[in-house]
Amino acid sequence: xxxxxxxxxxxxxxxxxAFFIYLFAPxxxxxxxxxxxxxxxxxxxxxxxxxxxxxxxxxxxxxxxSLGTSIVVAFFVVAVALPIGTAAALMLTSLHARARSFLYAxxxxxxxxxxxxxxxxxxxxxRQLGVGGGVFLIVLAQASFIICYVMLMxxxxxxxxxxxxxEAAIGLGASKFMMFRRVMLPFLKPALIxxxxxxxxxxxxxxxxxxxxxxxxxxxxVYIATKVRTGLTxxxxxxALIMIAATLIGxxxxxxxxxxxxxxx
Amino acid sequence: xxxxxxRFGSTLATLFLALIxxxxxxxxxxxNLMMIDYALRPNLLPAEVGGPRDVYSLDNILYxxxxxxxxxxxxxxVWASALVAFLTLVVCYPLxxxxxxxxxxxxxxxxxxALTVPFWINEVLRTLAWYILLAFRGPLNALLLSIGLxxxxxxxxxxxxxxxxMVYAYILFMLFPIYNAIESLDKSQIEAARDLGASVWRTxxxxxxxxxxxxxxxxxxxxxxxxxxxxxxxxxxxAPGSRWFTEIIYNWFxxxxxxNRGAAYALVLLLLCLTVVLVTLRVARVNLTxxxx
Numbered sequence: 119x120x121x122x123x124x125x126x127x128x129x130x131x132x133x134x135x136a137f138f139i140y141l142f143a144p145x146x147x148x149x150x151x152x153x154x155x156x157x158x159x160x161x162x163x164x165x166x167x168x169x170x171x172x173x174x175x176x177x178x179x180x181x182x183x184s185l186g187t188s189i190v191v192a193f194f195v196v197a198v199a200l201p202i203g204t205a206a207a208l209m210l211t212s213l214h215a216r217a218r219s220f221l222y223a224x225x226x227x228x229x230x231x232x233x234x235x236x237x238x239x240x241x242x243x244x245r246q247l248g249v250g251g252g253v254f255l256i257v258l259a260q261a262s263f264i265i266c267y268v269m270l271m272x273x274x275x276x277x278x279x280x281x282x283x284x285e286a287a288i289g290l291g292a293s294k295f296m297m298f299r300r301v302m303l304p305f306l307k308p309a310l311i312x313x314x315x316x317x318x319x320x321x322x323x324x325x326x327x328x329x330x331x332x333x334x335x336x337x338x339x340v341y342i343a344t345k346v347r348t349g350l351t352x353x354x355x356x357x358a359l360i361m362i363a364a365t366l367i368g369x370x371x372x373x374x375x376x377x378x379x380x381x382x383x
Numbered sequence: 384x385x386x387x388x389x390r391f392g393s394t395l396a397t398l399f400l401a402l403i404x405x406x407x408x409x410x411x412x413x414x415n416l417m418m419i420d421y422a423l424r425p426n427l428l429p430a431e432v433g434g435p436r437d438v439y440s441l442d443n444i445l446y447x448x449x450x451x452x453x454x455x456x457x458x459x460x461v462w463a464s465a466l467v468a469f470l471t472l473v474v475c476y477p478l479x480x481x482x483x484x485x486x487x488x489x490x491x492x493x494x495x496x497a498l499t500v501p502f503w504i505n506e507v508l509r510t511l512a513w514y515i516l517l518a519f520r521g522p523l524n525a526l527l528l529s530i531g532l533x534x535x536x537x538x539x540x541x542x543x544x545x546x547x548x549m550v551y552a553y554i555l556f557m558l559f560p561i562y563n564a565i566e567s568l569d570k571s572q573i574e575a576a577r578d579l580g581a582s583v584w585r586t587x588x589x590x591x592x593x594x595x596x597x598x599x600x601x602x603x604x605x606x607x608x609x610x611x612x613x614x615x616x617x618x619x620x621x622a623p624g625s626r627w628f629t630e631i632i633y634n635w636f637x638x639x640x641x642x643n644r645g646a647a648y649a650l651v652l653l654l655l656c657l658t659v660v661l662v663t664l665r666v667a668r669v670n671l672t673x674x675x676x
Contacts, residue, residue, distance in 0.1 A: 130477065134478070140474075140551070141498070144513050144516045145512050147512065147516055148508070148511060148512040162520075162525035162526075202402045205400075208387070213386070219670075224407060225407070230656070230660050231653060235418075239418040242414070243417040243418075262406070262411055293392070294394075295392065295394065295395060298395055319503065323505030326613065326629075329633070330636065342507050342508065350514075361505070361508060369500075369503040
């Protein structure tokens with residue numbers, strides 16, 4: 119190994135370490151600050167180890183309410199996004215190349231729209247119809263782009279669908295409805311489960327879109343952001359710690375489901 | 384369309400079409416058209432709606448062009464978002480290259496998994512983590528003071544905080560497209576360049592980067608769009624001197640009470656992002672179909 123190579127390798131090692139410190143140090147500090155008695159979440163100085171911030175969090179009724187709101191929103195987002203996303207994916211696979219790429223561009227356009235714009239557009243349309251911000255609009259605004267993810271995931275699985283199965287079912291006398299229910303849906307099931315997980319995560323973590331359509335309802339992310347500005351204590355860190363743990367478990371389950379859906383034929 | 388009917392029968396096919404229409408017409412197209420309508424109308428009292436003053440005009444957009452503070456914040460948001468995209472590219476490129484060309488498959492799998500961990504956690508919490516790290520009496524200042532790099536605490540909130548938080552938030556959107564692009568480059572091309580005497584820099588500049596152009600463009604486009612449309616990072620990590628265009632839009636809606644002007648500003652933001660997306664993709668010759676992978 120030449121000297122230049124050794125220097126290059128050393129530099130890359132430094133960069134690699136710096137990259138991962140950059141990636142994980144902020145999260146580690148946020149989690150560690152949960153256990154510090156200091157009223158402002160920090161680790162410097164360490165004033166004493168405590169678990170009391172978890173109790174404070176448990177006693178915070180506003181947090182529980184906002185968690186409830188987020189769960190309700192996520193539930194309805196899944197209920198809206200799964201059927202529409204599936205229909206969109208099936209539509210795409212039934213089109214000829216040119217029409218397909220046009221429709222595809224239209225269907226992914228919400229992903230290229232800034233989140234705040236999606237929220238604002240939904241808000242002004244529904245104000246004109248006499249409906250103000252709230253859970254209903256949060257669901258509509260979030261679903262309008264979460265459908266894209268569902269569509270992409272279902273379409274990816276459909277690419278490996280053997281159309282002769284479909285024809286065989288019809289040839290054996292199944293109705294079109296029967297074919298859809300007994301052949302297509304079972305084939306799509308892993309992708310649908312993975313898409314539901316992703317939709318829930320996307321919904322609960324959304325902030326930019328939700329902020330504009332929330333009305334007087336306060337989902338969890340809005341609640342956290344408000345807390346940061348009005349009265350940040352390590353109770354918020356305790357919440358962050360729990361959310362990180364929950365998301366990691368959710369992410370692991372999602373990965374397992376996704377791998378299974380990729381491997382299952 | 385007839386294919387859809389042939390495959391699923393009229394009941395199911397009609398249901399599918401209805402669902403798609405609800406989505407594309409009701410949830411995507413109609414809201415955007417109404418936003419344009421709002422943007423082009425003046426802000427009127429309820430009694431004046433439909434009256435002689437209720438006419439379409441570009442006044443709300445011209446207001447942005449003439450209001451020097453808002454205009455400055457708009458252009459600042461544009462170049463700062465471009466800077467975020469560029470910095471994210473610089474931060475991600477070496478790792479993407481290493482993952483795609485140098486790492487053993489097992490190592491690459493572990494590193495990719497580790498990379499995704501912070502991104503399963505929501506953007507508000509990620510930003511909160513930076514808020515705590517960068518606090519005036521926070522860990523970063525304490526560390527820098529203790530090793531003697533600075534004499535007194537630095538106020539990180541502001542431009543630096545916003546940049547650091549945004550680059551952090553969008554790493555994956557940059558890393559994955561570049562990684563996918565570099566992965567398809569045949570190793571022998573890199574070896575050939577090296578055997579022919581090209582330096583490391585030249586190999587990257589003339590072989591790897593041109594090959595990864597589509598991935599780089601995709602990553603930059605997404606990062607720019609997300610940065611320009613971000614609200615949480617500037618709201619938490621910014622300072623009064625580092626206001627972001629989305630904050631101005633928010634104020635029109637919820638503090639200024641002029642939704643028409645707010646809609647006009649949002650429309651400008653949307654047009655900006657669409658222009659940047661379409662022009663960049665056209666220049667890099669990337670098909671929209673390849674973007675969303």
